[in-house]
Amino acid sequence: MHNISGWLLSGDLGFYDDDGELFITSRISDFILFRAINVLPTEIEAVLQTHPAVFQVVVIGIPHELDEQHPMAIVSIIPGKTVEQELINLVETNLPDHCRIRGGVKFVDEIPRTATGKIAKRQLQSMFVN
8 A cells, every 4th residue: 555645546436416425335446447448357256146047156257369358157057057158258248358358158067165255256256277
């Protein structure tokens, strides 16, 4: 964290509501950079989470030669469901083009977490990025 012109730069991203309450929604470092556009993974995750077969989801950026990064969804689903194309279509019809899951969908039994309960994004990166 550092201070610039009276602002505390923590690396967090958030907003104030109409009552002046602050809501932290994400980390700036969690952005996926796609063709110089900052893509917020939580926006894609929120749409994917609306699918009835999705139990848990996390979106990470995977490297791409031309586009910098492509969003990849890592999903834990309710057993017995096959929904990959449905999830891709859900994002394509509800979010802008730069949010498309160009990196694909990977399925896991359980989303790994750190000792403090946060999603282990570094572990997911090492699992799915060559």
